Amino acid sequence: MHHFEYRGDVLYCEDVAIPDLAETYGTPLYVYSTATLKRHYRVLSEAFETQSCLIAYSVKANSNLAVLATLASMGAGADVVSGGELYRALKAGIPAEKIVFSGVGKSVSELNAALDAGIHQFNVESIPELHRLSRLAEARGVKAPIALRVNPHVAAGGHANISTGAAEHKFGIAWHEAKDIYKEAMDMPGIQVAGVDVHIGSQITDIAPMRTAFEKVVGLVRELRDMNIPIERIDLGGGLGIPYRDGDVPASPSDYAAMVRDVLGDLDVQVILEPGRMIAGNAGIFISRVEYIKERDGRRFAILDAGMNDLMRPALYQAVHEMKPVVKSASDWTQTYDLVGPICESTDRFAKDYETTELHEGDLVAFMSAGAYGAVMSNQYNTRPICAEVLVDGEQHDLVRRAPTFEEIVSSEQIPKWITS
Ligand SMILES: Cc1ncc(COP(=O)(O)O)c(C=O)c1O
Numbered sequence: 001m002h003h004f005e006y007r008g009d010v011l012y013c014e015d016v017a018i019p020d021l022a023e024t025y026g027t028p029l030y031v032y033s034t035a036t037l038k039r040h041y042r043v044l045s046e047a048f049e050t051q052s053c054l055i056a057y058s059v060k061a062n063s064n065l066a067v068l069a070t071l072a073s074m075g076a077g078a079d080v081v082s083g084g085e086l087y088r089a090l091k092a093g094i095p096a097e098k099i100v101f102s103g104v105g106k107s108v109s110e111l112n113a114a115l116d117a118g119i120h121q122f123n124v125e126s127i128p129e130l131h132r133l134s135r136l137a138e139a140r141g142v143k144a145p146i147a148l149r150v151n152p153h154v155a156a157g158g159h160a161n162i163s164t165g166a167a168e169h170k171f172g173i174a175w176h177e178a179k180d181i182y183k184e185a186m187d188m189p190g191i192q193v194a195g196v197d198v199h200i201g202s203q204i205t206d207i208a209p210m211r212t213a214f215e216k217v218v219g220l221v222r223e224l225r226d227m228n229i230p231i232e233r234i235d236l237g238g239g240l241g242i243p244y245r246d247g248d249v250p251a252s253p254s255d256y257a258a259m260v261r262d263v264l265g266d267l268d269v270q271v272i273l274e275p276g277r278m279i280a281g282n283a284g285i286f287i288s289r290v291e292y293i294k295e296r297d298g299r300r301f302a303i304l305d306a307g308m309n310d311l312m313r314p315a316l317y318q319a320v321h322e323m324k325p326v327v328k329s330a331s332d333w334t335q336t337y338d339l340v341g342p343i344c345e346s347t348d349r350f351a352k353d354y355e356t357t358e359l360h361e362g363d364l365v366a367f368m369s370a371g372a373y374g375a376v377m378s379n380q381y382n383t384r385p386i387c388a389e390v391l392v393d394g395e396q397h398d399l400v401r402r403a404p405t406f407e408e409i410v411s412s413e414q415i416p417k418w419i420t421s
């Protein structure tokens with residue numbers, strides 16, 4: 001459920017007409033709905049309300065400060081994967097006690113920053129990382145609460161490139177070594193063993209693989225407790241899929257919560273969730289304007305003012321974001337278009353053979369479900385400024401990230417003296 005609906009022929013975000021936003025802020029443009037963000041957070045927290053649970057929003061999905069502050073106001077924690085994300089989460093008002101730190105490559109300075117902040121949990125992904133963390137925490141005279149991320153040999157996800165739980169993937173420690181590493185961790189200075197962590201992939205629409213992985217983890221937790229290793233938390237990662245097209249029906253948060261309760265049985269643990277896409281995905285759309293319609297060799301291209309640098313998911317994962325005209329056409333006459341951008345790459349294409357009502361130069365189009373892994377993965381290829389982001393709340397709207405000027409883009413570059421002298 002989201003708050004991007006037509007009123008008459010015009011697409012709105014909550015109480016704001018999208019053409020007004022395009023007029024005010026220009027295109028391409030990301031537009032986020034506060035009500036949708038809050039709703040998604042609320043649905044998930046209500047589904048887990050009978051359980052001791054920390055919802056650590058996965059900052060990587062959409063890390064805009066305004067999005068983080070909105071979720072912070074709802075009580076969300078954060079799952080961060082870099083020093084930069086830790087900085088953002090704290091800056092947006094998410095308390096350190098609700099922050100977990102994931103990722104395979106945490107640097108010394110990132111670990112130190114997280115130790116200094118006093119975060120809730122380090123999700124450790126390797127033995128060398130455990131040793132490094134132990135050393136750094138000991139030097140500070142503190143104990144780092146850790147969960148080991150296990151690789152359960154259960155992979156899932158909407159595309160091979162966003163699946164993480166198989167042996168071939170770089171994530172987590174080996175399943176068969178887990179108990180030994182926990183034993184080792186128990187004796188390490190600077191380490192407080194707190195939990196087990198798992199994350200098998202993203203855009204998972206079927207609960208079955210999650211259940212399989214979770215059952216393995218719960219089995220492991222019981223064995224660890226039998227070994228007097230005090231596991232008090234299970235971090236289930238993120239991964240819940242969302243509907244990208246009308247008719248998609250992914251597993252719901254309540255199905256997911258029921259599965260978790262069922263698998264946990266009488267096991268008393270804090271559950272940590274790291275939802276990203278589920279919170280932000282359908283809370284954002286991406287607006288672009290048609291620059292040209294070009295017909296050539298039997299194909300019809302709608303050339304947009306947005307490119308793969310703004311929304312990379314189609315080029316990276318062949319993802320199709322449903323496209324809606326911002327103002328519905330007066331006629332039902334449809335045409336087939338290749339929806340492409342201005343970038344000099346053949347992968348700069350949002351959709352091929354996409355059937356829609358007739359498009360014309362100047363028309364606005366909206367790509368739906370673009371709130372997660374959209375703006376955060378944008379880049380300035382072809383020296384196209386990273387585009388603006390707007391947050392809507394009822395009738396209010398404001399710029400939450402402005403596009404840089406060309407001058408700002410080049411301001412961190414310099415020409416060495418030997419070239420010009
Ligand atoms: C460790 C970890 N946690 C959480 C997430 C968020 O995943 P999603 O956006 O699918 O909920 C990811 C990304 O897949 C991840 O790698």
Ligand SMILES: N[C@@H](CCCC[NH3+])C(=O)O
Pocket residue numbers: 162202203313317372373
């Ligand atoms: N970037 C991916 C999701 C990756 C999740 C990272 N843990 C996507 O757009 O679908």
